[in-house]
Amino acid sequence: MTAPAFIKEEHAIFRKSLKKFLQKEAAPYYDQWEKERMIPRSFWIKAGREGFLCPWVDEEFGGLNADFGYTAIANEEMEKIGSSLIGFGLHSDITVPYINEYGTRGQKQRWLPGCVSGDIIAAIAMTEPGAGSDLAGIQTSAVREGSCYRLNGQKTFITNGIHADIVLVVCKTNPNAVPAHKGISLLVVEKDTVGFHKGKKLDKVGLHAQDTAELFFEDAMVPAENLLGEEGKGFYYLMKMLQQERLLAGICAQASAERILELTTSYVKEREAFGNPISKLQTIQFRLAEMATEVQIGRSFLSEAIQDHMEGKDAVQKVSMAKWWLTDMAKRVAGEGMQLHGGYGYMEEYEVARRYRDIPVMAIYAGTNEIMKSIIAKRMGL
Known part of the structure; x- marks a missing residue:
């Protein structure tokens, strides 16, 4: 496919370097990571040392001051290896940007260099057992007591939850605010905080190597200096930053669709039936043509x-x-x-089977697709 207009020579060089890194450090081990249900921290360190984490961060804090084109490329290439690498985009391009955008200079100096190097892994905790897309309905509370906030609540489905060194927790600092979203704030909770406990790694249908977890806060005393931005402004920060999160979900979905089309096209050319490759059958050709058309429309x-x-x-x-x-x-x-892989498509040894179970959650996280349609309708004045 033709490279988008925003892709320049320096982007192409970055992509080539990242592909080479992933082929050496990720591709040979990915199946094992899936079986072990975890991506090792050593891979995070390697990625950070090579400049593949948070490349957009200012050079002052260890980054490359790169534009969003690098972010798009990083997420595409990670997705091509496997969807369980989604945690890297969650760290680099969803969670850490909050620190960069709303953090004080001291907070940036404290956390950003480690986020770039891979020594600090970040997660964001929004979803609760009883609150998902309706963020105003969260129950996790943070009550100011002197120089600390007393944090209580539970979060679930948290990407990078097991590995996380810092968690950006969406909580209510004013439970009586009207409307409710005006009482939401963001607190950065460090892994060694007393009262902060990580639950078990959740057993998911797909994304087997990705460490999704439950998080528990039981009278966790979080220093007030870990408040990100202003108290009560958390909901507005989230709404502003969600555009990029949702765009990243689209980028990963597109990259995965392109990979599936590549795998399927190759397979039907090799698989024979009735003495010929099944790619010679018109029904197969038409179905591949339809897939290719949708993929091309998506890319454009x-x-x-x-x-x-x-x-x-x-x-x-x-x-x-x-x-x-x-x-x-x-x-x-x-x-x-x-379907076009036949019985082999249902076998775990074939990549298309893994892709099939990994993709559905993309329509759920970052705001369900039903929420997306509601947003579109509202923007249409409906």
Whole structure:
């Protein structure tokens, strides 16, 4: 496919370097990581040392001061290896940007260098057992007591939850605020905080190597200096930053769909039936043609959304469209890819089977696709 307009020579060099790194340090071990249900911290350190974590961070804090094009490339190439690498994008391009955007200079000096080097792994804790897309409904509370906040509550489905050294916790500092979202704040909780406990690694349908966990806060005393931004402004910070999170979900969905199309095209050319490759059958050709068309449409629209985001435009509607359509498209492509692999498509030794079970969650996280459609409708004045 033709490279998007925002891809320059330096982006191509970065992609080549990252692909080489991943082929050496990730691809040969990915299946083992899936079996072990964990990506080792040593890989995080290697990625950080090579400059593949948070490349957009300012050079003052160890980054490359790179633009969003590098972020898009990093997430695409990680996804091509496997969806369980989603935690790297969650760290680099979803959680750490909050520290960069709303943190004090002292907070940036304290956490950003480690986030870039891989010595600090970050997670963001929004979802609770009883609150998902409705963030105003969270129950986790943080009561100010002198120089600390007393934090109580439970979070679930937290990406990087096991490895996390710091967790950006969405909590209520004013439970009586009207409307409720005005009482939400963001606290950075460090792993050794007394009263902070990590639950078991959750057993998921897919993303087997990704460490998703429950987190518990029982009278955890968090220093007030770990408040990120202003008290009561957390909801507004989240709404501003969610555009990028949802765009990243679309980027990963597109990359996975492209990989499935590649795998399926190769397979049907090799698989024979009735004396000929099944790629010679018109029904197979038509189905591949349909898959290829959807994938190409996705790439074109995604490139436009990325360009708008890089230019600092309010692309909420376009990104919401991209998030729901691309993740749904990826699910369709995964289902078709498995079907065209026949019985082998249902075998774990074939990559298409892993892709099939990894993709569905993309339509759920970063705001469900139903929420995306609600946002689009609202932007349409409906």
